[in-house]
Amino acid sequence: MKTLTVLGSTGSIGRQTLEVVRAFPEKLKVHALAACKSVDQMENQVRAFRPSFVVMMEEKAAKDLRECLRDLPVTVEYGMEGILQAVTYPQVDTVVTALSGRIGLEPTLAAIKAGKIIALANKETLVAAGELVLGTAREMACPILPIDSEHSAIFQCLEDNPQTIEKIILTASGGPFLGWSSEKLAAVTPQEALQHPNWAMGWKITIDSASMMNKGLEVIEAHHLFGLDYDKIEVLIHPESIVHSMVAYKDGSVLAQMGNPDMRLPIQYALSYPSRWENSFQRLDLRGKRLSFLEPDLTEFPALALAYKAGRIGGTLPAVMNAANEVAVQAFLQNRLVYHRLTELVAAVCDSHDVLLHPDLGTILEADAWARERAEELIQSTKFKYKIPKINSICNPKCRLEP
Ligand code: MG
Numbered sequence: 336m337k338t339l340t341v342l343g344s345t346g347s348i349g350r351q352t353l354e355v356v357r358a359f360p361e362k363l364k365v366h367a368l369a370a371c372k373s374v375d376q377m378e379n380q381v382r383a384f385r386p387s388f389v390v391m392m393e394e395k396a397a398k399d400l401r402e403c404l405r406d407l408p409v410t411v412e413y414g415m416e417g418i419l420q421a422v423t424y425p426q427v428d429t430v431v432t433a434l435s436g437r438i439g440l441e442p443t444l445a446a447i448k449a450g451k452i453i454a455l456a457n458k459e460t461l462v463a464a465g466e467l468v469l470g471t472a473r474e475m476a477c478p479i480l481p482i483d484s485e486h487s488a489i490f491q492c493l494e495d496n497p498q499t500i501e502k503i504i505l506t507a508s509g510g511p512f513l514g515w516s517s518e519k520l521a522a523v524t525p526q527e528a529l530q531h532p533n534w535a536m537g538w539k540i541t542i543d544s545a546s547m548m549n550k551g552l553e554v555i556e557a558h559h560l561f562g563l564d565y566d567k568i569e570v571l572i573h574p575e576s577i578v579h580s581m582v583a584y585k586d587g588s589v590l591a592q593m594g595n596p597d598m599r600l601p602i603q604y605a606l607s608y609p610s611r612w613e614n615s616f617q618r619l620d621l622r623g624k625r626l627s628f629l630e631p632d633l634t635e636f637p638a639l640a641l642a643y644k645a646g647r648i649g650g651t652l653p654a655v656m657n658a659a660n661e662v663a664v665q666a667f668l669q670n671r672l673v674y675h676r677l678t679e680l681v682a683a684v685c686d687s688h689d690v691l692l693h694p695d696l697g698t699i700l701e702a703d704a705w706a707r708e709r710a711e712e713l714i715q716s717t718k719f720k721y722k723i724p725k726i727n728s729i730c731n732p733k734c735r736l737e738p
Pocket of ligand 1: 553
């Protein structure tokens, strides 16, 4: 029996993690849950999974939840202190980190220091502080098992000897705007960007997928998780999202992991590892399916090129890029920044940052806070001032995959 703490339990990955727990009641149980502010959802989860400890990020949400759960023997806490407590309980062996954004960094580090197995869905943590997190994990001999579907695929295809790897190939769906002209992209609304063609996910990752910043973050995540140079990490567009990623070996063999685009599969693998558990999820049926692969267009998706650059320079720069991107995505969803300037804004913040190499936690948090402030300043400056996008812009007739 594995005992879990699930951080971000009311988000998309958190809910699907609990579906996996529900499917394997004899193998998995929940000790603690943590979320931001969804009191109703958390109440339902507590009644269904009976954790002993629950944390809400917001104090008011914790107070309301405590009131709703008066009939149950459960402790409700709030804030980062509560979250740090939730990941260090002695009876917990695995922490699922499904918080969205850099906020997941401190709890992940605390869980590693407490010797927990990390089932990692929070890629921003590795982007912001990969060197520090992986270094601490090595010291503690603490396994980090990826939940991100691409990294789970690589993890499943990897052989023991890293010397035999030529490169890894991360696949990307290309998001909802693959093949759109720049005129059309200029008028993209948050509603359009939130429609992902294959995966049902949270809002942050869906916008990141549309801009391909998500793939950029995943390149940096892969660099840290698998200890590979950026020259050995390639990205291929694969609009069908069936091949979740591949490892190319020096003898010319390429191993790929395939499956339906269903996040419960990589979640389950991270929880069942090193075993595989039989489940009743829908099976992949390849009959009549066509799989296609294209080179990503870095002019169309400049975020991917920016992430490679930030990753190669390293130090505090990936943390700065990630923080600026979190602010930019939020501003776009609040109609304070137009879609086609998202990456431009993130690049401008990166350009004005003085990089520090091999940062400790304090330096990373400072760089993160600086980048958030700088991004806000730029959003309010005349250069990035929000103008209502033109709706009847001209569509490029060559668009192949326009929804
Ligand atoms: Mg992914």
